[in-house]
Amino acid sequence: MKIKSLIVLLAICLSACTGSKYAGVPNQYQELISQTMQTAGSNAKELKKALKQTPTTQREAMAFLIAYMPERDAKALTANFLLENVDYAFKAREEFPWAKEVPNDIFLNDVVAYVNLNENRENWRKDFYERFKKYVANCKTMREAIDSVNKNVRDELLVDYNTKREKPDQAPYESMRQHMASCSGLSILLTDAFRAVGIPSRVAGTPAWYDDRGNHNWNEVWIDGKWRFTEYYPSEDLDKSWFLTDAGKAIKEDLRKAIYAASFKPTGSYFPLVWDKDIRYVHAENVTDRYTSLYRAQLSAAPADEHHVDLRVMVFKDKDHADNSGDRVATNLDVFKGEEKLFGGRSTGATQDMNDVLTFKVEKNQSYTVKFMNGKGELESQSVEVGDQTTTLKLYMK
Numbered sequence: 001m002k003i004k005s006l007i008v009l010l011a012i013c014l015s016a017c018t019g020s021k022y023a024g025v026p027n028q029y030q031e032l033i034s035q036t037m038q039t040a041g042s043n044a045k046e047l048k049k050a051l052k053q054t055p056t057t058q059r060e061a062m063a064f065l066i067a068y069m070p071e072r073d074a075k076a077l078t079a080n081f082l083l084e085n086v087d088y089a090f091k092a093r094e095e096f097p098w099a100k101e102v103p104n105d106i107f108l109n110d111v112v113a114y115v116n117l118n119e120n121r122e123n124w125r126k127d128f129y130e131r132f133k134k135y136v137a138n139c140k141t142m143r144e145a146i147d148s149v150n151k152n153v154r155d156e157l158l159v160d161y162n163t164k165r166e167k168p169d170q171a172p173y174e175s176m177r178q179h180m181a182s183c184s185g186l187s188i189l190l191t192d193a194f195r196a197v198g199i200p201s202r203v204a205g206t207p208a209w210y211d212d213r214g215n216h217n218w219n220e221v222w223i224d225g226k227w228r229f230t231e232y233y234p235s236e237d238l239d240k241s242w243f244l245t246d247a248g249k250a251i252k253e254d255l256r257k258a259i260y261a262a263s264f265k266p267t268g269s270y271f272p273l274v275w276d277k278d279i280r281y282v283h284a285e286n287v288t289d290r291y292t293s294l295y296r297a298q299l300s301a302a303p304a305d306e307h308h309v310d311l312r313v314m315v316f317k318d319k320d321h322a323d324n325s326g327d328r329v330a331t332n333l334d335v336f337k338g339e340e341k342l343f344g345g346r347s348t349g350a351t352q353d354m355n356d357v358l359t360f361k362v363e364k365n366q367s368y369t370v371k372f373m374n375g376k377g378e379l380e381s382q383s384v385e386v387g388d389q390t391t392t393l394k395l396y397m398k
Helices: 002-019 027-053 056-068 079-095 104-112 125-136 142-157 172-178 183-196 288-301
Strands: 201-206 216-223 226-230 260-263 283-286 308-316 332-337 340-346 358-363 366-373 379-386 391-396
Touching: 027 056, 027 079, 056 079, 056 104, 079 104, 079 125, 079 183, 104 183, 104 201, 125 142, 125 183, 142 172, 142 183, 142 216, 172 183, 183 201, 183 216, 288 340, 288 358, 308 332, 308 366, 308 379, 332 358, 340 358, 358 366, 366 391, 379 391
Parallel strands: 308 391
Antiparallel strands: 201 216, 201 260, 216 226, 260 283, 308 358, 332 340, 332 366, 366 379
């Protein structure tokens, strides 16, 4: 009996040891870290050193980074790089009141993360913390801190948009050396500046606008429990920008024409990079619905006066299938008055709320033409007379 009890006890001990191979690391990361260590090869010693030397209160953050880092980082990043990155992320969290309120999952993925896309890995964290803390020192809220960083980032870093930059996916110091960057490089700069002072941020963008005019990247910040967008050259408010009209026509189902928000942690989807279409390790969420909804809300919000009325446009599969929400089709369309194009937008599809309808504010008692691409790929036009009451126009793909 004694021998049997001893064997059981030994088995329990071995099981416990195996389950906590990396001391102080939550169980959810244990197996992932083991896999990263195998991938790292000879650089595994650096990753183990980083884990071992990380203070207990910061160990989950280090575990998160090592568990989810791309293969290129597992084989190259040093312990010193990772330790300083995590240390200064926590320094910001402890110092600034808004950073203390960030949920842990957002903090890990969108503050602690040391990279945005596929840019070169540079040790920007300490430098950016010291550069930008002066701008937020007197801020009391997340919104004040966002506005302060956004307003000062250009003059602090002395980088401007310029197509003569060396490459689109520049890391911070590559852009600062040239004093120029693409929209992607500018977005990387701004997100790193936000993260340095404890503001959750990520790069968002599209590989191609709905009409193939090119790509664009910008920034998102997490505030009041949700993501809102801004950019290196900010508009007067969050979720306001010149590109919302184009983003409002993004196509969720089209890999190239959807809108993505980058993520350090795997999401099951990736960020299509126009400068390297073979890269799959930049994780992302498809956030198209939020931008198309924002644009529809903007269209229906103004102008609100006695001279305008709502024109609501819905697109269905065909006349026999136009009763249920599942019959709706998401497609881009434009509104004309005579030869003048007034508006453009994207209709709501089958998975969106039935009350969420593409709505335009148009002048009362006027004739309009709505043009859209039908199910045969042909441009179709539909005239509509708008009186002094809300008008709903139903279009059919066939």
